[in-house]
Amino acid sequence: MSDQTLLSLNNLTLSYGKNTVVDRLNLEIEKGELIALLGPSGCGKTTTMRAIAGLMTPSGGEIVLDGRDVTRVPPNKREVGLMFQSYALFPHLSVFENVAFGLKLKGMRGSDLSARVGEGLSAVGLGDYADRRPADLSGGQQQRVALARSLVMDPKVLLLDEPLSNLDARLRLEMRTELQRVQKANDLTMVFVTHDQSEALSLADRIVVMKDGAIEQLGTPEDIYNRPESAFVADFVGFENIFTVETGKLKGKGEAFTLPEALPAGAKGLAWRPRFVRLGEGAFSGTVIGAAFVGQMREYVLETPLGQIKVDVDASAPAHSLGQQLAFDLRVEDAVILKR
Ligand SMILES: Nc1ncnc2c1ncn2[C@@H]1O[C@H](COP(=O)(O)OP(=O)(O)O)[C@@H](O)[C@H]1O
Ligand SMILES: [Mg+2]
Known part of the structure; x- marks a missing residue:
């Protein structure tokens, strides 16, 4: 484990009943890295994310986050943010209230709350949109609100499960650039799931190609694109x-x-x-x-x-x-x- 390692998956094994879908996965992610999990549907990407977020208990192995074994720590005590494909905002709440929601649950109020929400909205370029309702925003802006909502919780790792797959092609490209900008500007550690190779190649620092619940190849986008090691x-x-x-x-x-x-x-x-x-x-x-x-x-x-x-x-x-x-x-x- 290097000094920079923020998240380690050690022999992580994940099962639904008797069906093991991820088998002894080993992966180390450094602080500030954007890792893409790339693989065909059903290879275990979402299951891996759910385990990192604490939404399922591994049948074997461990998850270590910032030096702490969190394998059996409940989701709300993990400092892991999760943004799924369907990022459902509350339609009756303003952008501000949507972003403030999780912080309020943690007891934050008043000027602390306004300041933090303001930072989150600025980080995604929506500083002027605090009073709008989600219905008055474009699809891309709604997605950025969802991103701000995750960011303000200050997670150690932000997990994004196919966050762009609901968007049309143009918006997807725009959000790709935006995500990369926000990630680098804030030195965020992100795990990004996709089945789209061009998305993984253009965004990631390193790509994990998964097949049948195991790592098929791990490398930089150049490695994966130019030096594939297997026919798969x-x-x-x-x-x-x-x-x-x-x-x-x-x-x-x-x-x-x-x-x-x-x-x-x-x-x-x-x-x-x-x-x-x-x-x-x-x-x-x-x-x-x-x-x-x-x-x-x-x-x-x-x-x-x-x-x-x-x-x-x-x-x-x-x-x-x-x-x-x-x-x-x-x-x-x-x-x-x-x-x-
Ligand atoms: N809740 C569940 N119960 C049983 N099997 C599941 C469940 N969720 C996913 N699976 C199975 O686990 C495997 C991996 O699924 P998943 O992690 O969702 O793949 P991916 O996100 O890569 O498409 C698939 O074979 C899928 O059918
Ligand atoms: Mg999935």
Whole structure:
């Protein structure tokens, strides 16, 4: 455990009845870090958040927050804030009263209360909106009120479970930037759950990719995007051409094949993003069954004995049409080597 560690999950095991959904998870989060839990639906992200918040008791392992074992501490004694996708504000209360709600429950009153609520609203850029009702705010502003409501409680860790998934695409981008700004400006420690890789990549200091209740890979956005270690992570971050090594050959969805070059020692698989495949040269060939112009790129799908191959080329390259037979190359030097 480093000096900076604020939250440790040690062999955390979480079950619903006999069904274990998170199995001996180990994770250390530093103060001021924004960690994204990324993974498909059902992999255990919400369950992990509920356990950190104290809404469920682990069946094994421990949760240590700021040096204190909180595994069996009730939620209201944990100093953990939680913001879910449905952040329900009280419609009949003003923005001020919504943000003040939790503080009042803790007994705060008068000028202390006004000052703290004011700070919270300024932190999210809503200093002038204290008297409004939620119905008179945009969706993004309502979300910022919910964020202020969590912030004023001064949690040691703020947990956000898919907070942006109810918003339309434009607002989601705006809130992404806003969240990052608030997080860095206030040196907050946040755990952010998402199933959206671009959200995780753009927001997080480190990403935890989860699969079936376990950590599949932990790393910086660059690590996860550029150096996936398994076929699962490669697929999740947009590698379309993924092959596993089976008795010295590569195998995808079609026939197993060998490359002209030797495979790197210890490789469990090789993966190429569509733009890593070389088109118009090489030992392989396929028939164009998909061709799309998408602005900067042309996207092709080739039907080949190896399975379907996706290739992106620069839009300035000459166009090919459906039914055309094209050579292509999969070079080891262009591939990402999967270690697991
Ligand atoms: N209250 C519950 N009772 C029983 N099983 C549950 C409950 N909540 C979630 N699960 C199961 O636990 C697994 C993980 O769920 P969850 O943590 O919600 O996943 P995620 O948030 O990653 O989509 C899933 O298989 C889900 O069906
Ligand atoms: Mg969930």
